[in-house]
Amino acid sequence: MIINMKVRIKFSKYGVMKFIGHLDLMRFFQKAVRRAGIDIAYSGGFNPHQIMSFASPLGVGIISNAEYLDIGLNEDVADINEIKYRLSAQMVEGIRIIAVAKLEENAANAMASVAVAGYTVIFSDKVVLPIDWTGQFEAFLQKETIIYTKRTKKVVREIDLRPLIYEAEIYAKAEMCAENRGIYLLINAGSAESIKPQFVIEAFFDYIGQQLPEFALSICREEIYTNAGTAEEPRFVALIG
Amino acid sequence: MRKLALSDEILLKLDKPARYIGNEVNSVLKNKNEVKIRVAMCFPDVYEIGMSHLGIQILYGMLNSYDDVWCERVYSPWVDLDKVLRQEKIPLFALESQEPIRDFDFLGFTLQYEMCYPNILQVLDLSGITYKASERKEDEPLVIGGGPCVYNPEPIADFFDLFYLGEGEKRYRDLLDCYLANKESGGTRIDFLIKAAQIPGIYVPRFYQTEYHPDGTIKSMLPTLLNIPEQVKKEIVTDFKAAYYPLKPIVPFIKITQDRVVLEIQRGCIRGCRFCQAGQVYRPVRERELNDLKHYAMEMLKNTGHEEISLSSLSSSDYSHLGKLIDFLSDELKEQKINISLPSLRIDASSLRIMEKVQDLRKSSLTFAPEAGSQRLRDVINKGLDEEAILEGSRLAFMGGHNKVKLYFMLGLPSETDEDILAIGELANKIAAEYYETVPKSNRNGRVQINVSTSFFIPKAFTPFQWAAQAGRDEFLDKAYLTRKGISAQLNQKSIKYSWHEADTSILECVMARGDRRLSASILAAYENGALFDAWSDFYNHDTWLSAFAETDIDIDFYTTRKREDDEIFPWDFIDCGISKEYLLREWKKAQAEEVSPHCRTACQGCGMNQFITNL
Numbered sequence: 001m002i003i004n005m006k007v008r009i010k011f012s013k014y015g016v017m018k019f020i021g022h023l024d025l026m027r028f029f030q031k032a033v034r035r036a037g038i039d040i041a042y043s044g045g046f047n048p049h050q051i052m053s054f055a056s057p058l059g060v061g062i063i064s065n066a067e068y069l070d071i072g073l074n075e076d077v078a079d080i081n082e083i084k085y086r087l088s089a090q091m092v093e094g095i096r097i098i099a100v101a102k103l104e105e106n107a108a109n110a111m112a113s114v115a116v117a118g119y120t121v122i123f124s125d126k127v128v129l130p131i132d133w134t135g136q137f138e139a140f141l142q143k144e145t146i147i148y149t150k151r152t153k154k155v156v157r158e159i160d161l162r163p164l165i166y167e168a169e170i171y172a173k174a175e176m177c178a179e180n181r182g183i184y185l186l187i188n189a190g191s192a193e194s195i196k197p198q199f200v201i202e203a204f205f206d207y208i209g210q211q212l213p214e215f216a217l218s219i220c221r222e223e224i225y226t227n228a229g230t231a232e233e234p235r236f237v238a239l240i241g
Numbered sequence: 242m243r244k245l246a247l248s249d250e251i252l253l254k255l256d257k258p259a260r261y262i263g264n265e266v267n268s269v270l271k272n273k274n275e276v277k278i279r280v281a282m283c284f285p286d287v288y289e290i291g292m293s294h295l296g297i298q299i300l301y302g303m304l305n306s307y308d309d310v311w312c313e314r315v316y317s318p319w320v321d322l323d324k325v326l327r328q329e330k331i332p333l334f335a336l337e338s339q340e341p342i343r344d345f346d347f348l349g350f351t352l353q354y355e356m357c358y359p360n361i362l363q364v365l366d367l368s369g370i371t372y373k374a375s376e377r378k379e380d381e382p383l384v385i386g387g388g389p390c391v392y393n394p395e396p397i398a399d400f401f402d403l404f405y406l407g408e409g410e411k412r413y414r415d416l417l418d419c420y421l422a423n424k425e426s427g428g429t430r431i432d433f434l435i436k437a438a439q440i441p442g443i444y445v446p447r448f449y450q451t452e453y454h455p456d457g458t459i460k461s462m463l464p465t466l467l468n469i470p471e472q473v474k475k476e477i478v479t480d481f482k483a484a485y486y487p488l489k490p491i492v493p494f495i496k497i498t499q500d501r502v503v504l505e506i507q508r509g510c511i512r513g514c515r516f517c518q519a520g521q522v523y524r525p526v527r528e529r530e531l532n533d534l535k536h537y538a539m540e541m542l543k544n545t546g547h548e549e550i551s552l553s554s555l556s557s558s559d560y561s562h563l564g565k566l567i568d569f570l571s572d573e574l575k576e577q578k579i580n581i582s583l584p585s586l587r588i589d590a591s592s593l594r595i596m597e598k599v600q601d602l603r604k605s606s607l608t609f610a611p612e613a614g615s616q617r618l619r620d621v622i623n624k625g626l627d628e629e630a631i632l633e634g635s636r637l638a639f640m641g642g643h644n645k646v647k648l649y650f651m652l653g654l655p656s657e658t659d660e661d662i663l664a665i666g667e668l669a670n671k672i673a674a675e676y677y678e679t680v681p682k683s684n685r686n687g688r689v690q691i692n693v694s695t696s697f698f699i700p701k702a703f704t705p706f707q708w709a710a711q712a713g714r715d716e717f718l719d720k721a722y723l724t725r726k727g728i729s730a731q732l733n734q735k736s737i738k739y740s741w742h743e744a745d746t747s748i749l750e751c752v753m754a755r756g757d758r759r760l761s762a763s764i765l766a767a768y769e770n771g772a773l774f775d776a777w778s779d780f781y782n783h784d785t786w787l788s789a790f791a792e793t794d795i796d797i798d799f800y801t802t803r804k805r806e807d808d809e810i811f812p813w814d815f816i817d818c819g820i821s822k823e824y825l826l827r828e829w830k831k832a833q834a835e836e837v838s839p840h841c842r843t844a845c846q847g848c849g850m851n852q853f854i855t856n857l
Contacts, residue, residue, distance in 0.1 A: 016245060019258040024494045031266070031492060031546030034577070048578045061253050090546075092264055093243070215250045 003041045003051060003072035006103040007083060008110060010240045014063045017094030022057035028095075029069060036086040041072040055110035055224050055239060056117065056189055059196070064221035068239045070103065070110045101240045115227035116166055116236055117189035119197040120220045122182040127216045130208060134170050134180055140207045141168055148195075148203045161203055164188035164195050166236075186236075189224065243270075246334035246341075247322075255321050259494045260288035263314075263336035266492040267544065269301070270337055271311040278417055280304055280312040280347040281335045281382070285360035286776060291316040292491065293499035295553065296351050296388065300409045302487035310417060313337040314491075315348075317360045318367065320774065326367050333367035342368040346420065348382040350401075352390035355753035356746060356776040358397055362768040365400065372765060374402045375447050379430050383420075391444075392522050393702040395812040396753050398446035399761035402434060406442045406816060407475035408508075410484040415440050438469050442476035445469070449815065451758055457799055459757065459810040474817040475522070477853055478508070481529050488540040492547070501549035501582070502541045506534060506566070510555035511841035513848075515623045515832050516612070516651065518701040519555055521825075522818050525850040526841065531562040535569055542579060549580040558587040559842075564595060571598050587626070588634035593641060606645035606692075607638045613654055614664030620835045621656050623828070628668065635672045639679045645690045646672055652720040652741070653698040653712035655832060662720055666727030666737070669693050673733035691737045695724055697747035701754045702813040703820065705828035711751045711801040717744040745783040746775070752800040757812040762793040821849040 013025070020028065030050055033040050042048040051072030058064050077083060084100040091097060107113075123129060130136065140146070146161040167186035185197050197219055205212040229235030245252070245262060252258040273279065282300055284291030291297065297314070304312035313335035318326060326333060332341040342348055348370065350361055362372060365384070371377045374384060386394060387405040394404045405412065416437060423433040438445040448469045452460040464471060478484045490502070509526035510519065529537075538550055550570065557563060570581050581599040586592040588609055609631055613619045616628060635646060650665050669691045676689035697717050700709045712720065721741045728737050753760065767789035774780040790797055805811075807826060814822065824847060831838060838846050845851075 016243070016262045016264050019252055019262055020494050021259075024259065024496075027496070028266075028494060030548070034546035034548070035266075035543065037543075042578055060258075061249070090266070092266055094264065215253070 002074070005073040005076045006070060006105070006107060007073060007077075007080070008068060008070050008101050008103050008240055009083075009087065009097060010099040010101075011067050011069075011091075012063075012065050012096045012098055013058060013067055013094065014096075015094040017092070018061055018063050021060050022054070025058075026052070026054065028092075032087060032090040033071065035090045036083075038071070038083060038086060039074045039077075041074050053109050053111055056114050056194075058221060062219045062221060066098070066221060066223045066238065068110045068224060099240045110239060112191070113226040113239060114194075115188070115190050115225055115234070116186055117224045118167075118184065118186045118222040120171075120182060120184055120222055121197050121201060122218045122220075124216055124218060126213045129181075130210075133208070136208050137168075137170060137183075137204060140204050141165070143207075146200075146203050146207075148199050150199070159193065159195065159199075161195060161200055164193060165200060166234075168200070184222075186225075243339060246331065246339040247325075251322075251325055251329070255325075256319060257288075257495055260316070260319065261322065261336070263339065265494060266546075267489045268314075268337055268491050269305040269311070271305075273311060273338060273340075276311040277309040277421060278311075278347070279345045280310060280349060281315050281342045281345045282312055282349045282351070283315045283317075283364055284351050284353070285317050285357045285364055286774070287319050288316045288493075289495065289497040292493050292497045294351065294353065295503045295505060296353075296409065298487045298490045298503075299485065300349070300351075300387075300413070301491070302489065303410060303485040304413065306485065307414070307417070309421075311337075313345075315342055315364065317357075317363055317774070320780075323363065323367070323773070332369050333364060342382065343370060345382045348384050350384070350386045350388075352386050352388040352394075352397075354776060355390060355396075355750045356781075358753060358764050359768040359772040359775055361397065361400060362765060363773055366768075373399050375399075377402070377430070383430070383433070389518065389522065392518065392816060392818060393754060393756070393811075393813040394444065394446065395758045396756035396760035396764060398758045399765075401446060402430075403437055404444040404446070405476075406444055406473055406818070408477050410478050411476040412440060412442045416443065435466065435468070441474055444473040444816070446758075451812075457796075459812060459814075461810070462812070462815050472815055472817045475819060477819075478527070479853065481527060482533065486533075486537055488537060489544045490541060492545045499551065500547070501551050502538070502545055502547045503551050503553050504534060504538050504541070505529070505553045506557065506560045506563075507554045511559055512556055512625065513623055513828075513838055513840055513846065514612070514625075515621075515705040515828055516654065516698065516701075518704050521820055521848075522703050523555065524819060524841075524848065525853055526559070528561055531565055534566055538570060539573065542574075542577075548578065549582060550574070551582040551584065554585060556587065557583060557585045558589075558592050564591070567595050567598055588638065589630065590633075590637055593634070593637050597641060606647055607635070607643050608647040608649070609634065610649040611668065612649065612651050613657075613661060614650060614666075614668050615661045617835060618654055618657060618661040618664075620837050621832050622654055623832070623837050625837065625840065628671070631668070632671060632675055635675050636679050639676050639689070642686075644676065644680075644686050644688075645692070647692045647694070648672070650693065650695045650724075651698045652695045652724065653717055655698075655706060655709045656835075657720075659723060662723045663727040665693060665695070665724050666729075666731050666734075669728060669737045670731035670733050673731075673736040676736075677733075689733075689736050691733075692740070693724075693728065693737060694740045694742070695721065696742040697744055699747055699751045699754055702811065703816075703818055703825070705825050705832055707755065707811065707825065708805045708807065708809075708829050710804050711748070713798075713802050714744050714748060717747070743778065743781075746778070746781055748797065748801055749775070749783070749786055752795075752797055755811070756800055759793075759795065763789045763795050766792045819848075819850045819853055824848040 041051045053070050055068035088097045148161045169184045171182040223238050225236035227234045228237045304310050315335050383402045385403045386401045391404045419436050434445045437443050450465050451462045454460045507528040509523045511526050612624050700706045767786050770785045772785045
């Protein structure tokens with residue numbers, strides 16, 4: 001297998017496409033690349049597959065303004081916009097190609113590059129928030145540790161969320177939601193300890209002694225960042241700047 | 242952006258919400274104010290099954306190619322959504338517009354297997370459409386059925402305003418024009434149906450009356466109005482070049498059963514197996530032109546982005562240009578890493594050569610359908626496949642690296658004896674022995690694996706076996722037991738695995754396949770008692786059906802195990818599907834005499850399809 005060019009694609013996922021899961025989205029892009037006639041590279045072996053990798057799977061029900069995938073091409077394409085146009089023509093309502101960028105030969109792939117992700121979390125009208133919730137939220141963030149019990153099918157384990165929250169800001173006045181009904185969260189998304197925005201909200205509700213109702217949140221992933229600085233002094237930049 | 246019929250909260254709780262949102266690549270959106278006719282096409286099973294069907298893709302593309310028509314899709318909501326729609330009183334909707342089916346002009350069903358009948362009622366029920374066609378109001382959609390099951394539409398006659406007999410490419414435009422003309426002249430539903438019933442291929446069940454003899458068999462079935470034809474003749478495509486082919490099939494988001502491009506290389510079959518309905522009713526065989534197929538294949542792959550193409554027909558080996566087509570496809574598609582799959586091949590030297598070109602032998606298993614264990618019984622059913630051909634095919638395949646063989650048989654075929662059943666195990670054993678003789682120990686990749694599976698024979702309308710009695714339930718189970726015993730007695734029994742299809746569903750399918758109008762009441766009763774998704778063994782409940790038949794005074798044996806006289810009038814006799822009853826009877830007699838009939842290309846058997854061929 002020879003890859004002559006690596007390309008990173010940024011797209012948004014919204015509307016009805018939020019019901020399409022990660023594996024189906026991968027299949028969608030595999031077929032879209034074929035339809036677009038993009039000269040994608042294939043792995044060797046008996047079961048050749050396209051050289052394509054996604055930065056970070058997005059849960060069903062969540063929308064995003066910044067999803068990323070990398071593809072490897074057989075040939076160096078002079079005009080990178082050509083790929084953007086061709087791929088854009090193969091999208092459906094709910095997936096929009098935002099940007100396409102050429103990667104350096106030695107660049108790490110999208111998944112390995114992910115450090116943190118920013119989310120907008122909006123409370124639906126199912127949620128009755130206490131009047132002074134914003135103050136309580138500030139106090140919640142002041143805690144030294146925020147213990148969250150993560151349950152998966154097999155494992156139940158406790159994580160301290162506090163060091164994994166980089167920014168948390170209540171939208172006092174925002175275009176996207178009513179006053180004091182939304183939060184911006186910048187949280188860890190790297191492979192070592194990736195967390196979901198729901199974890200933070202659940203932990204907060206636990207802290208104020210309330211139960212978070214079903215379908216309480218509408219979540220949008222705003223951006224995915226890599227760390228261009230060091231572990232001690234991080235400098236977060238979007239996967240396509 | 243389109244507004245979905247279901248809320249986020251409902252969708253997020255469902256298994257595979259993508260079944261209900263539409264928006265797939267190549268699905269068609271139109272402005273409803275700019276079309277005159279709205280059609281909902283339904284495959285009455287779950288999305289993944291329904292979306293895999295080529296027939297719907299053809300009709301969908303063809304109807305949407307008309308500017309004045311918008312054709313949308315609807316499938317059976319899975320049991321989770323079924324429950325929600327009832328609870329929340331949400332009317333069933335079409336995938337494209339997300340609007341209620343109840344507001345459409347037509348609701349079309351493709352009927353591919355009898356076990357989906359309760360699902361027809363589910364779709365009507367959830368849409369808020371009256372079950373019985375004759376009781377529907379003026380503003381309800383016209384419910385039309387097509388597909389192989391309409392070669393005996395009588396059991397579901399009550400639920401349909403019309404049936405379309407034959408190949409859809411032919412008469413839909415005429416039917417739609419008739420509908421528009423009637424609408425413009427202010428005609429009623431009945432006015433339209435009377436006119437439609439005079440279009441070739443259209444059957445309007447309410448205009449026919451069936452009378453019965455005291456023994457329950459049919460005395461007569463006649464039109465109740467003037468100008469309604471006594472016989473309804475099937476419509477077929479005589480010029481494929483002019484017929485529509487869907488070059489932009491819909492690409493689903495979720496993985497469906499046939500997740501690939503389907504290229505129909507020919508229609509019909511020359512073989513004339515006596516149990517096979519498709520082999521009889523889809524006659525005459527019509528091949529598509531090689532150059533057209535090359536063009537279709539490349540266009541469809543380009544338009545879908547699929548990574549696999551499957552050639553479809555009843556018997557691909559009989560397609561005259563198969564070798565050339567495969568050469569072309571394998572050359573063109575190699576670089577694009579597109580797989581070619583070739584079902585329905587007869588295994589012989591030339592087909593193995595073709596398979597080697599396109600498939601990795603280690604991965605694929607080899608399938609034979611001898612249908613019967615002994616040569617005597619294969620002659621009865623006119624399966625032109627002899628033991629030597631099976632063994633020769635296996636030998637070649639084993640030398641080529643295969644070590645898995647699947648064998649399909651039917652139990653309960655007419656005239657079957659214990660010897661015929663025991664021959665199944667013997668044949669499987671001989672194939673296994675062939676492996677150990679052919680492949681030296683050093684080259685063996687483990688033990689050979691022979692998978693024998695049996696289904697129970699179901700006599701179907703418009704086959705020479707339409708007169709045959711089906712075996713009873715206990716007989717079926719005895720036969721399966723004997724098959725297993727026969728296999729266990731073989732030397733290579735450890736290399737042979739055996740599985741069999743359930744008896745209950747085979748009996749129900751038999752009732753429906755040769756049933757009459759009186760069964761509509763039973764189907765409705767079964768649906769109201771909870772029958773749904775009966776093609777799924779997890780959901781099938783035989784007792785539901787038994788009580789439905791009891792409630793509606795139906796004797797199952799009348800339809801299954803009863804012996805039929807040569808001159809009995811069958812519920813489907815009013816249909817002219819091109820082959821004559823005399824020919825079918827001739828074949829039935831030959832079967833009883835264990836005589837074979839050569840296939841169409843060797844010698845014409847005078848089935849009657851010539852009437853179409855003169856037009857070809």
